[in-house]
Amino acid sequence: MTTTPLKxxxxxxxxxxxxxxxxxxxxxxxxxxxxxxxxxxxxxxALAKPAxxxxxxxxxxxxxxxxxxxxxxxxxxxxxxxxxxIALDVVTTALEKGRHVVTANKAMIAHHGVHLARLAETTGAxxxxxxxxxxxxxxxxxxxxxxxxxxxxTVMGILNGTCNYILxxxxxxxxxxxxxxxxxxxxxxxxxxxxxxxxxxxxxHKLAILASLAFAAPVDIESVSCExxxxxxxxxxxxxxxxxxxxxxxxxxxxxxxxxxxxxxxAMVPLSFPLAHVGGxxxxxxxxxxxxxxTVLEGRGAGARPTASAVVSDLVDIxxxxxxxxxxxxxxxxxxxxxxxxGARRSAYYIRxxxxxxxxxxxxxxxxxxxxxxxxxxxxxxxxAPSEAVPVVMTVHETGxxxxxxxxxxxxxxxxxxxxxxxxxxxxx
Amino acid sequence: MTTTPLKxxxxxxxxxxxxxxxxxxxxxxxxxxxxxxxxxxxxxxALAKPAxxxxxxxxxxxxxxxxxxxxxxxxxxxxxxxxxxIALDVVTTALEKGRHVVTANKAMIAHHGVHLARLAETTGAxxxxxxxxxxxxxxxxxxxxxxxxxxxxTVMGILNGTCNYILxxxxxxxxxxxxxxxxxxxxxxxxxxxxxxxxxxxxxHKLAILASLAFAAPVDIESVSCExxxxxxxxxxxxxxxxxxxxxxxxxxxxxxxxxxxxxxxAMVPLSFPLAHVGGxxxxxxxxxxxxxxTVLEGRGAGARPTASAVVSDLVDIxxxxxxxxxxxxxxxxxxxxxxxxGARRSAYYIRxxxxxxxxxxxxxxxxxxxxxxxxxxxxxxxxAPSEAVPVVMTVHETGxxxxxxxxxxxxxxxxxxxxxxxxxxxxx
Numbered sequence: 001m002t003t004t005p006l007k008x009x010x011x012x013x014x015x016x017x018x019x020x021x022x023x024x025x026x027x028x029x030x031x032x033x034x035x036x037x038x039x040x041x042x043x044x045x046a047l048a049k050p051a052x053x054x055x056x057x058x059x060x061x062x063x064x065x066x067x068x069x070x071x072x073x074x075x076x077x078x079x080x081x082x083x084x085x086i087a088l089d090v091v092t093t094a095l096e097k098g099r100h101v102v103t104a105n106k107a108m109i110a111h112h113g114v115h116l117a118r119l120a121e122t123t124g125a126x127x128x129x130x131x132x133x134x135x136x137x138x139x140x141x142x143x144x145x146x147x148x149x150x151x152x153x154t155v156m157g158i159l160n161g162t163c164n165y166i167l168x169x170x171x172x173x174x175x176x177x178x179x180x181x182x183x184x185x186x187x188x189x190x191x192x193x194x195x196x197x198x199x200x201x202x203x204x205h206k207l208a209i210l211a212s213l214a215f216a217a218p219v220d221i222e223s224v225s226c227e228x229x230x231x232x233x234x235x236x237x238x239x240x241x242x243x244x245x246x247x248x249x250x251x252x253x254x255x256x257x258x259x260x261x262x263x264x265x266x267a268m269v270p271l272s273f274p275l276a277h278v279g280g281x282x283x284x285x286x287x288x289x290x291x292x293x294x295t296v297l298e299g300r301g302a303g304a305r306p307t308a309s310a311v312v313s314d315l316v317d318i319x320x321x322x323x324x325x326x327x328x329x330x331x332x333x334x335x336x337x338x339x340x341x342x343g344a345r346r347s348a349y350y351i352r353x354x355x356x357x358x359x360x361x362x363x364x365x366x367x368x369x370x371x372x373x374x375x376x377x378x379x380x381x382x383x384x385a386p387s388e389a390v391p392v393v394m395t396v397h398e399t400g401x402x403x404x405x406x407x408x409x410x411x412x413x414x415x416x417x418x419x420x421x422x423x424x425x426x427x428x429x
Numbered sequence: 430m431t432t433t434p435l436k437x438x439x440x441x442x443x444x445x446x447x448x449x450x451x452x453x454x455x456x457x458x459x460x461x462x463x464x465x466x467x468x469x470x471x472x473x474x475a476l477a478k479p480a481x482x483x484x485x486x487x488x489x490x491x492x493x494x495x496x497x498x499x500x501x502x503x504x505x506x507x508x509x510x511x512x513x514x515i516a517l518d519v520v521t522t523a524l525e526k527g528r529h530v531v532t533a534n535k536a537m538i539a540h541h542g543v544h545l546a547r548l549a550e551t552t553g554a555x556x557x558x559x560x561x562x563x564x565x566x567x568x569x570x571x572x573x574x575x576x577x578x579x580x581x582x583t584v585m586g587i588l589n590g591t592c593n594y595i596l597x598x599x600x601x602x603x604x605x606x607x608x609x610x611x612x613x614x615x616x617x618x619x620x621x622x623x624x625x626x627x628x629x630x631x632x633x634h635k636l637a638i639l640a641s642l643a644f645a646a647p648v649d650i651e652s653v654s655c656e657x658x659x660x661x662x663x664x665x666x667x668x669x670x671x672x673x674x675x676x677x678x679x680x681x682x683x684x685x686x687x688x689x690x691x692x693x694x695x696a697m698v699p700l701s702f703p704l705a706h707v708g709g710x711x712x713x714x715x716x717x718x719x720x721x722x723x724t725v726l727e728g729r730g731a732g733a734r735p736t737a738s739a740v741v742s743d744l745v746d747i748x749x750x751x752x753x754x755x756x757x758x759x760x761x762x763x764x765x766x767x768x769x770x771x772g773a774r775r776s777a778y779y780i781r782x783x784x785x786x787x788x789x790x791x792x793x794x795x796x797x798x799x800x801x802x803x804x805x806x807x808x809x810x811x812x813x814a815p816s817e818a819v820p821v822v823m824t825v826h827e828t829g830x831x832x833x834x835x836x837x838x839x840x841x842x843x844x845x846x847x848x849x850x851x852x853x854x855x856x857x858x
Contacts, residue, residue, distance in 0.1 A: 023578050033645070033758040034577045057627055128576070136721035138567075138575025145751070146559070146567025147464045151739030167539070216462070274727070277706060284725075291452055292738035294567035295728035296713075298703070299721060301664040307625050309721035310580030329462040 005040035006319040009071050011048035011064040011090050012079035016104050018053055020077065020311045025054040031312065035319035040314075043071040068093040069410075075100040075318055077311060083107035091116065098123040102314040104131035104307055110205035112181040113212070113219040114334070117258040117326035126413030127326045128314025133159065133206040136306030137299035138313065143287065144328040150289025152214040155283035156252040158278050159206040161301040162190050162197040163171065163229050163249040167266075168279045168391035171241065176234045189281070198248060199228035200264040210285070211262050215255050216329045217337045220262070225342075227265040233289045236352060236422060239380065239393050240268050243350070246276045250427065259338035261345060268350050274429075286429070294429070322348030343402030348377070348426040351396065351408065354389040354419040361416040369396065369409040372403040397428065434469035435748040438500050440493040440519050441508035442475035445484055445533050445560065448733030449506065449740045454483040462739065463750035470739075472500040487790040496752050497522040499676030504747055506740060512536035520545065527552040531743040533560035533736055539634035542641070542648040543763070546755035556755045557743025560721040562588065562635040563712045565735030566728035572642040572716065575756040579718025580641040583858075585681040586714035587707050588635040590730040591619050591626040592658050592678040596695075597708045600670065605663045618710070628657035629678065629693040639714070640691050644659050645758045646766045649691070654771075656694040665781060665851060668809065669697050670824050672779070675705045675763065677858065688767035690774065703858075715858070723858070772831030777806070777855040780825065780837065783818040783848040790845040797839040798825065801832040818847035824855065 004292045008024070010017055024031065024041055027029050028376045033036045044055060045064035061067035067078055068090035076094035078101060080087040087108055095116060103109065109129050111114070120127050134157070141153070162184065169180045181198065184190035196202050204224040212219040229249050240247050245268035269276045275319050278284040285302025288294050300306040304319070317323070321377045328332055355361055369376060380393040396404070412421050437453070439446055453460065453470055473484060474493035488628045490496035497505055497519035505523035507530060509516040516537055520530050524545060532538070538545070538558050549556050559569045563586070572584070587593050591613065598609045610627065613619035619745070625631050633653040658678050674697035682691045698705045699807040703725045707713040712730025717723050729735040746752070748757050756763055784790055798805060809822040833852070840849050 019720070027578060027580065030580065031578065033762045036759070047814065099744060134717075136576075138571045141575045142567045145746060146570045146742050147565075147738065148745040149460065149738045151456065151459065197751055206685075214622065216459075272706075277701075289565075289738065291448070291734040291741075293729045293735055295726070297724070297726050299724035300840055306719040307723055309576065309578045309718065313575050314722075316577040317751075319573060322746075322753070324749065324751070325465075330465070333462045369824075 003037065006035065006315065007040055007042040007072065007074045008077060008315065009043040009067055009073035010041065010077045010079060011045045011067060012081070013044060013050050013053065014079065015304045016307045016311065017079040018050060019308030020079065021053045021055065023308045023312050024028040031316065035174065035316045037319055039315055039319060042073055043067050044308055054167070058419060061090035064090050065093070073257050074186065075102055075315060078105055081105055081107070085109040088112060089372070092119065095119045095123055095125045096151045098125050100126045100318050101309055102128040102318070104311060106132040106197040106202070106209060110208045110219055110221040113209065113326065118331050120326055124325045126173040126318055127220045129209070130314050131307045131310035133209055134297070134428065135299060135300070135301040136282060137297050137304060138308040138310070139210070139285050139297050140213065141313070142297060143210065144324050145414050147287060147289050147295070148328070150257070150291050152287060152289045154254045154288040155210045155214045155285060156250055157210070158248055158283050158378060159203045159301065160197055160249060161283060162194070163203070164283070165281050166191050166198070167229060167232065167237070167247055169248065170232070170234060171246070174234060174238070177230065177232060198230060198342070203249060203264045205317040207253055207262055207264060211253035211260065212327050214253060214335055215260060217260065217325065218334045218336060223339050224262045224264060228405070229266050230412065231269070232266050233422070236393060237426065239352065240350070242380070243395065244271055245269060245426065246271065247424065248275055250275070250391065255339060258344055259340035261340040265425060267425045269427045271426065285335065288429070331392055343400065343405070345401050346398050347401070348398050348428070349396050349404055350424040350426055351394045352422040353392045353417050355392045356389050356416045356418060357384050357386060358416050362415070363413070364412055364414050368407045372407040374399045374403060374407050434467040435508060435744065436446045436469055436471040436503045437663065437666070437744065438472040438496055438504070439470065439504035439506040439508060440474045440496060440509070442473060442479050442482065442763050442818065443508065444733045444735045445740065446475070446508040447479060448634070448737030449508065450484065451554060452741050460745065462667045464745045466748055468744055471502055472496050476807065478538070482658040485708045486608060494522070502528060504531055504744060506804060507532040507534055510534055510536070512540040513778070517541060517623040517679060517685065521548070524548045524552055527554050529555045529557070531557040531747070533740060533742055535561040535631070535638060539637045539648055539650045542638065547760045549755055550760045555752045557746065558638070559743050560736045560739035562638055563714060564728060564730040565738040566712060566714065566726050567739070568714050568726050569642065570742070571724070571726060572639065573753050576716060576718050576721055576724070577757070579720050581679070581684070581716060582720045583683045583717040584639045584714065585645045585679055586639070587677055587704055587712050588632045589626055589678060589681045590710035590712060590731065591623070592632070593707065593712070594618050594710050596658060596661065596666070596676055596678065599663060600666050600675070603663060603667070606659065606661060627629050627659060628771065629655040632678060632680045632693045634690055636682055636693060639680070640682035640689065644766055645756065645763060646689065647763045648756070651810055652768050653691040653693060658695050660851065661695050662851070664820060668781065669779070670728050671809070673700055674698060674855065675700070676853065677704055679704070681739045684766065684841050685769060687773055688769035690769040694854060696854045702856065717858070772829065773835070774830050776830070777823050777827050777857070779832055779853045779855055780823045782821045782840065782846050784821045785818050785834060785847060786813055786815060787845050787847045790843070793843050793845070794840055797836045801836040803828045803833060803836050
């Protein structure tokens with residue numbers, strides 16, 4: 001066994017940084033065997049040194065930029081977060097010096113990954129970002145290495161634990177979005193400003209990274225269309241249950257002859273769908289490859305310990321000299337792919353209307369669907385309240401998105417339809 | 430990009446060998462990018478050259494031993510099968526010459542893996558065996574590399590597609606084991622001699638390999654206890670359904686303070702269990718690690734294309750110089766672990782008796798359970814037939830295995846109990 005240790009500097013000692021320090025400490029012997037050499041923490045940086053961490057004798061910096069520039073390390077582990085700022089500065093400094101980088105920072109990889117990949121390739125450094133998607137699930141390694149023999153056509157997943165927790169709790173408790181979100185914030189499962197999670201931005205970052213790996217294309221966060229879960233109501237979740245579906249926030253990337261499509265949206269998935277039973281804070285990713293067929297990887301999508309597991313797997317790879325180009329192929333081989341035209345995608349849909357029960361209203365709705373050649377599958381209407389709007393729920397067979405949107409637009413403008421129609425895609429594989 | 434190709438020799442051109450040749454041919458450009466160099470097929474060996482494969486210009490051997498000894502290759506891909514014989518000979522020859530080996534041969538790794546690992550370490554060669562467990566699922570890579578930061582305590586899975594197909598079909602059709610097996614044989618899903626699959630031997634091989642990787646211990650196939658699915662009846666599957674369970678053939682390896690336990694057996698799993706919904710020819714593996722928590726990997730467990738995907742992922746690793754010791758740690762660091770004592774394990778159970786309905790019979794059954802402190806959860810008995818035996822089904826709360834076996838033995842000897850009792854473990858995590 002080589003006895004030259006791998007010298008590690010950690011920038012950021014929050015949840016994930018703390019978990020990483022803990023793992024390196026607890027499993028020092030195990031890691032030395034698996035890595036073929038000791039993994040040694042030689043520096044760390046944070047605003048203040050957390051007293052509870054085993055950091056005795058480890059040089060401490062309050063300025064992460066100073067550590068990145070001055071300390072003597074082989075790998076910089078960036079766990080500060082944020083797409084730019086200090087995080088980007090310390091990573092750039094390390095790569096410019098030819099030092100390796102390990103990061104959990106999906107926003108930075110999504111926005112600056114292409115630039116960083118080029119820089120790393122120039123200086124011979126490696127960027128490990130297993131921890132940026134899916135917490136402890138080894139999804140980056142699986143896409144970059146384990147499925148390397150495949151042309152991947154689809155990668156889709158439940159990529160945000162906060163949203164999955166909220167949707168799971170809404171279903172189990174029957175409570176409304178705002179109520180469950182407030183509780184998640186009290187419990188620390190959602191941020192004070194929850195927009196990043198619930199508006200799908202975090203999922204979009206992760207999806208852009210997965211799509212790049214799957215399709216050997218430069219990360220393209222700008223092309224991801226993004227719809228979050230604010231508008232998912234307890235009523236829709238109840239109807240989904242009745243119809244045999246679960247509502248999940250999905251990130252979906254697909255490669256067809258028309259190009260690449262990357263989208264984040266809440267979808268209804270049938271109970272037989274591989275993601276239907278993934279509940280609470282768990283994440284899961286489905287991949288379709290031309291040789292391997294479908295694979296599903298599931299695990300804890302966040303948290304100190306699972307994320308630290310991912311960070312350390314990258315460190316073990318680097319210690320063993322197991323390297324892979326950032327996005328699986330050399331920088332020069334990353335080929336931008338055309339974006340599939342909007343509205344081309346076909347799927348089944350769920351539509352919920354709030355309708356005032358007046359004569360002729362159904363005829364008008366049916367005409368709007370017929371004129372766009374949208375074929376109805378089933379209709380649920382229960383209870384009548386002559387003076388109030390009542391919910392009418394329909395599912396329609398697979399249809400083009402553009403036609404569906406035109407039909408719903410026309411229905412939404414009917415005077416008898418009281419609220420904007422709710423349209424939710426029904427996902428299949 | 431290095432332009433020195435990786436020279437590959439394939440021994441065995443059956444289903445998996447053919448799929449591998451096809452993959453190397455179809456994705457030559459993609460693979461060259463991902464591997465950083467071309468993957469070139471320089472020799473192959475089989476009893477006869479299959480006309481449908483793109484093997485033009487590739488030197489062909491009818492004697493695989495001659496190819497292993499004489500051809501000029503970097504990696505020998507062994508796809509002949511069988512734990513010894515030609516397969517072991519060609520692999521040994523390659524490793525002795527310091528050439529790398531990629532294999533799908535679980536029987537060989539289970540029986541000779543320790544010896545081969547030592548040989549490979551001596552000569553600086555690598556053994557890739559991703560294809561030996563779980564078909565296209567990157568489970569070996571995940572355990573050896575992706576979860577390297579964890580002390581793994583449990584690895585369990587559905588590891589044999591033939592058994593899972595039979596059990597799934599029995600449930601969906603209500604038909605009996607012998608009938609479904611005969612159909613599976615006609616369809617080519619089961620061998621003419623099905624014992625290897627249905628008696629759990631194939632699952633035992635795969636489990637022994639996973640346990641070795643998970644616990645950094647030498648492969649120990651002798652310690653795996655093994656029960657197959659021959660005795661699973663349509664009646665038990667029907668009762669399982671009624672009680673909210675599925676019956677699955679599981680391989681389970683666990684590491685506790687008492688030692689390692691490796692077992693193959695048909696178990697009842699609740700519908701909320703991560704393996705309950707894995708149907709047909711799919712395989713899945715659940716891993717519990719101390720940092721990552723639970724992960725689940727699912728995919729196609731066999732077949733030409735998924736298995737070729739796994740073979741080629743090992744080839745890409747070797748081409749890139751990404752190497753890992755055979756069982757995740759250097760040979761000298763593999764530590765034999767004590768075997769957990771038999772009968773110590775606790776679990777819930779399902780028991781089915783065929784009972785002649787005579788006065789006092791329930792009192793005798795209940796007494797046998799009470800005397801072993803086994804606590805009953807529920808009992809199902811329907812229909813009475815004074816002259817015939819009728820099924821009585823019970824589930825009992827978690828109890829020690831030794832006590833459960835003693836109670837069932839006593840019950841089985843009651844004169845009113847017509848057949849040997851069927852005992853099936855109810856699995857939980």
